[in-house]
Amino acid sequence: MNNNFDVIIIGGGPGGYVCAIRCAQLGLKTACIESRDTLGGTCLNVGCIPSKSLLNSSEMYHKAQKEFHKIGIETENIKLNLSKMMNNKNKSVLTLTKGVEFLFKKNKITHLKGIGAISGKNIVTVRDHSGKDSTYNTKNIVISTGSIPTSLPGIKIDEKNIVSSTGALSFDKVPAELVVIGGGYIGLELSSVWKRLGANVTVVEYLDNILPGVDKDISDEFLKILTKQGIKFKLGSKVTDISNTKNRPTINFTKIESEEKGKIECDKVLIAVGRKPNIGKDIIDLGIKLDKRDQIQVNKKFETSIKNVFAIGDVIDKGPMLAHKAEDEGIAVAEIIAGQAGHVNYDVIPAVIYTSPEIAMVGKTENDLKKENVKYKVGKFPFLANSRAKVNNEAEGFVKIIAEASTDKVLGVSIISAVAGTMIAELALAMEFGASSEDIARTCHAHPTHSEAIKEAAMAVDKRPIHF
Ligand SMILES: Cc1cc2nc3c(=O)[nH]c(=O)nc-3n(C[C@H](O)[C@H](O)[C@H](O)COP(=O)(O)OP(=O)(O)OC[C@H]3O[C@@H](n4cnc5c(N)ncnc54)[C@H](O)[C@@H]3O)c2cc1C
Numbered sequence: 001m002n003n004n005f006d007v008i009i010i011g012g013g014p015g016g017y018v019c020a021i022r023c024a025q026l027g028l029k030t031a032c033i034e035s036r037d038t039l040g041g042t043c044l045n046v047g048c049i050p051s052k053s054l055l056n057s058s059e060m061y062h063k064a065q066k067e068f069h070k071i072g073i074e075t076e077n078i079k080l081n082l083s084k085m086m087n088n089k090n091k092s093v094l095t096l097t098k099g100v101e102f103l104f105k106k107n108k109i110t111h112l113k114g115i116g117a118i119s120g121k122n123i124v125t126v127r128d129h130s131g132k133d134s135t136y137n138t139k140n141i142v143i144s145t146g147s148i149p150t151s152l153p154g155i156k157i158d159e160k161n162i163v164s165s166t167g168a169l170s171f172d173k174v175p176a177e178l179v180v181i182g183g184g185y186i187g188l189e190l191s192s193v194w195k196r197l198g199a200n201v202t203v204v205e206y207l208d209n210i211l212p213g214v215d216k217d218i219s220d221e222f223l224k225i226l227t228k229q230g231i232k233f234k235l236g237s238k239v240t241d242i243s244n245t246k247n248r249p250t251i252n253f254t255k256i257e258s259e260e261k262g263k264i265e266c267d268k269v270l271i272a273v274g275r276k277p278n279i280g281k282d283i284i285d286l287g288i289k290l291d292k293r294d295q296i297q298v299n300k301k302f303e304t305s306i307k308n309v310f311a312i313g314d315v316i317d318k319g320p321m322l323a324h325k326a327e328d329e330g331i332a333v334a335e336i337i338a339g340q341a342g343h344v345n346y347d348v349i350p351a352v353i354y355t356s357p358e359i360a361m362v363g364k365t366e367n368d369l370k371k372e373n374v375k376y377k378v379g380k381f382p383f384l385a386n387s388r389a390k391v392n393n394e395a396e397g398f399v400k401i402i403a404e405a406s407t408d409k410v411l412g413v414s415i416i417s418a419v420a421g422t423m424i425a426e427l428a429l430a431m432e433f434g435a436s437s438e439d440i441a442r443t444c445h446a447h448p449t450h451s452e453a454i455k456e457a458a459m460a461v462d463k464r465p466i467h468f
Pocket of ligand 1: 010011012013014015016033034035036040041042043044046047048049051114115116117144145146147165166186278280312313314315321322323324325326354
């Protein structure tokens with residue numbers, strides 16, 4: 001093999017593999033190194049894809065058990081076959097990771113299997129699974145090594161009883177008692193999965209509310225909905241330690257305000273307190289500049305502090321740790337390397353939580369705007385007044401649009417709805433085009449669709465919704 005490349009990408013997740021494909025499309029001789037057996041990174045192997053498979057299957061199980069009878073579908077003896085559900089998830093993961101492998105072949109990208117490290121100026125070394133090192137020369141290097149789960153001080157994840165999201169995506173039986181530490185999106189998605197499949201779930205969260213960073217109206221409403229679904233919450237509670245005796249973890253915590261102590265015994269505990277950038281020793285040794293959270297510092301062109309070394313995705317100091325953000329950065333950096341004008345608009349990165357109902361948001365929250373001293377107007381429309389949501393018996397939630405007071409430009413949108421994740425794309429597009437709430441209000445939306453609630457919320461910004 002010719003060992004000279006235009007670009008070598010370290011990490012084959014959504015940032016890295018998309019970057020590789022775009023580089024190849026632009027005529028660059030490209031290699032992508034991945035240490036896992038399969039491509040697709042956290043997202044395809046142990047993140048977005050397996051979690052969404054289990055969310056979908058568990059929701060169907062829950063509906064068949066608890067809701068079908070309400071609309072005249074009588075079912076008997078609905079049984080869970082967890083190993084089949086897991087096989088279905090594994091099959092989806094395999095199909096999609098194989099799909100990326102196919103795209104690499106189609107685009108003539110060299111897939112280097114092993115652990116990659118920058119070993120000198122424009123040199124990358126790959127250690128394969130047998131321990132053999134091979135060296136490659138490259139004009140450009142893109143670091144896209146992603147992120148890994150974090151834990152709490154003194155608490156060791158064993159992926160048996162004390163698990164990260166990876167372990168919680170592969171339990172071989174439904175835990176009777178599951179404690180989830182952390183009320184962020186990963187914790188709440190996995191709480192939903194196991195609650196629907198029959199576990200008693202308690203979420204322990206340090207803050208006074210769930211989903212930090214999400215619009216307060218949304219997180220308050222969502223807390224009520226999840227509580228109604230039977231998930232228990234211990235908010236404002238600091239986990240002090242977890243003992244793991246007789247194969248059953250006990251979580252000790254202290255109520256932050258009252259200093260009252262509590263404990264919960266359970267079968268499994270999921271630590272979902274966040275993820276940290278995956279920084280290899282080579283990055284430290286080279287002295288590539290990191291921020292105080294150990295994320296790689298990059299400029300607008302994704303250049304690190306070292307010439308011709310770029311970085312993208314979860315490992316960098318820009319934007320949220322989300323797959324589509326990593327993908328967009330992969331495209332942008334490929335175009336920059338090829339001499340084009342790649343760009344990512346960090347003001348318009350949608351985020352979705354795939355629970356039931358779903359939560360989706362893009363742009364600023366009221367809280368952000370208060371901090372920035374920006375004057376704004378709010379339009380809200382509940383799904384209770386949306387005909388499609390009503391006939392589908394999914395009338396929980398609302399659309400909330402925030403527009404700048406003087407210009408009416410849409411600055412942020414949050415949605416709770418059964419199909420919020422699909423609906424948010426319209427708003428991201430509107431914001432990319434600098435739309436005002438009036439532009440959305442005057443756009444014809446098909447009837448009956450959940451999306452009519454977007455038009456109504458836009459009209460509500462000007463206090464003139466029709467159906468509410
Ligand atoms: C449970 C869970 C659910 C999630 N759900 C969603 C979701 O619904 N939507 C969403 O947008 N995001 C979701 N995410 C986040 C998403 O997975 C990440 O934001 C995304 O994968 C980041 O992409 P990346 O390419 O930066 O890194 P990664 O996907 O982490 O990929 C990095 C890859 O680099 C490889 N690697 C690391 N170091 C080396 C090395 N030295 N040599 C070779 N290879 C190396 C790793 O093996 C890995 O495969 C979820 C995450 C989790 C854990």
